[in-house]
Amino acid sequence: MRKVLIALAACAALGAHADTAPAPMGGWLDDELGAVEMPEGGDGEPDAEDLPEDDSDLPPWANERIEPLHENVSRWVETTSRRIDGFFGTTDALSIENDSYLRISQGWRWKEGESFQQDIGARFRLDLPTTEERLRLVIESEPEETQGTLAEQDNQLVDDRISGVESLRIGLNRLGRRDKSEQWNTQVGAGIRVRLPLDPYARVITQRLWTLNDGPWQLESDNRLSWFNKDGYSARTRWDVGRPVDENRHLRFITNVQWREVVDTLEFSEAVELNRRIDRRRAIRYSAVALGESGSNPRIEDTYLQTRYRRDLHRGILFLDVAPALHFPREADREPRWALDLRLEMYFRREFDRVRM
Numbered sequence: 015m016r017k018v019l020i021a022l023a024a025c026a027a028l029g030a031h032a033d034t035a036p037a038p039m040g041g042w043l044d045d046e047l048g049a050v051e052m053p054e055g056g057d058g059e060p061d062a063e064d065l066p067e068d069d070s071d072l073p074p075w076a077n078e079r080i081e082p083l084h085e086n087v088s089r090w091v092e093t094t095s096r097r098i099d100g101f102f103g104t105t106d107a108l109s110i111e112n113d114s115y116l117r118i119s120q121g122w123r124w125k126e127g128e129s130f131q132q133d134i135g136a137r138f139r140l141d142l143p144t145t146e147e148r149l150r151l152v153i154e155s156e157p158e159e160t161q162g163t164l165a166e167q168d169n170q171l172v173d174d175r176i177s178g179v180e181s182l183r184i185g186l187n188r189l190g191r192r193d194k195s196e197q198w199n200t201q202v203g204a205g206i207r208v209r210l211p212l213d214p215y216a217r218v219i220t221q222r223l224w225t226l227n228d229g230p231w232q233l234e235s236d237n238r239l240s241w242f243n244k245d246g247y248s249a250r251t252r253w254d255v256g257r258p259v260d261e262n263r264h265l266r267f268i269t270n271v272q273w274r275e276v277v278d279t280l281e282f283s284e285a286v287e288l289n290r291r292i293d294r295r296r297a298i299r300y301s302a303v304a305l306g307e308s309g310s311n312p313r314i315e316d317t318y319l320q321t322r323y324r325r326d327l328h329r330g331i332l333f334l335d336v337a338p339a340l341h342f343p344r345e346a347d348r349e350p351r352w353a354l355d356l357r358l359e360m361y362f363r364r365e366f367d368r369v370r371m
Contacts, residue, residue: 069295070328077328084331087362091116095140098151114140116362125353127346150187152203158238158250164272164281165305165315182208183215195223207244215242230257246275262291281307295326316343318353333359 070077095114116138123131140151158167185205192199199221207213217240224233236252249272256266268285287301299322306314320339327334337355342348 069326069330071325072328072332080328080332084360084362087116091138091362098140114363117359118362119357119359121355121357123353123355125341126351150189152185152187152205163277163279163307164270164283165307168283168303168305184208185215194221195225198222207242213243215240217241226255232256248272248274248276256287259288264289279307281305282312296324298323314344316341318342331361335359 072080091114117136119135121133121135125131138152183205185203187201187203189201190199201219201221202217203219204214204216207215217238220235220237222235225231226233232255234254236254238248238250240248242248251271253269254266256264258264266285266287266289268283268287270281270283272281273279283303283305285301285303287299289297289299291297299320301320301322303316303318303320304314305316306312318339318341320337322335322337325334325336326332335355335357337357339353339355341351341353343351
């Protein structure tokens with residue numbers, strides 16, 4: 015782990031300002047730009063070993079250190095997932111595409127009037143595609159349901175913060191087989207928190223995607239009902255309507271509503287986003303966001319404008335996010351407050367399409 019962090023820090027210092035020639039870039043970044051789940055690159059996207067040699071901002075000495083580390087860890091991720099899948103599933107596990115991956119991220123934040131923050135996160139997803147019931151083993155450090163209010167989740171430096179072994183949760187998800195563009199797709203999962211006494215949980219996720227009037231507009235719904243032994247019940251719904259403006263720009267309107275038993279408060283957020291693909295290695299997002307709470311007496315806790323720039327630093331496995339923002343928080347009487355977020359992410363997966371930008 016220490017070697018990984020040293021490599022990430024070196025990449026941030028040496029690669030952040032390098033330039034690159036424009037080239038086609040595949041796919042839009044899925045969901046929130048800073049919360050990439052996993053690549054779903056389009057047809058014809060190259061694997062990492064097929065990318066041009068100059069598809070990196072790193073100096074040769076850094077490349078020589080990162081490539082062996084990435085190869086060894088990625089081989090372990092792939093071998094582990096295929097062996098477990100072969101045990102529970104079929105011999106096809108040795109050849110079928112597998113979506114298992116490990117993601118390590120490091121985040122830094124400066125916010126006007128507050129102390130400097132930094133955090134580290136990790137997420138490991140073990141995919142079992144050939145099992146009869148299509149299972150996915152997920153090891154996560156901080157599940158979405160336990161990350162506090164929508165405002166607190168929005169302020170997370172990394173998506174899977176590591177706060178000790180006791181924060182880890184291990185669960186098994188049963189994936190639905192339905193196409194969400196044709197009918198509701200449902201996932202059911204359960205697991206435990208790695209600590210004593212054991213903290214079990216269960217969750218149900220439903221998803222649906224509509225194309226409106228056969229036109230460019232699409233509406234996506236993502237709904238989650240969860241129960242955690244310690245924190246009780248929680249429910250969250252997300253509605254995302256958007257359309258491409260042209261081949262390089264995409265417009266989205268996103269609504270989130272959340273309720274958690276532990277605080278018994280209804281929370282909501284509204285966001286407008288314009289995503290622009292610069293080239294195959296760069297993308298930028300412009301967003302305006304409002305965060306509020308309380309259904310009986312709604313109030314806006316914070317509004318902000320943000321620009322988030324994302325760059326592929328090295329061959330589709332190492333990414334840098336730079337996100338300046340201007341906040342107008344209620345607690346500061348709507349006085350403007352500047353903020354700046356930096357984040358590095360490294361993905362470990364042997365066979366992958368280029369991570370969405």
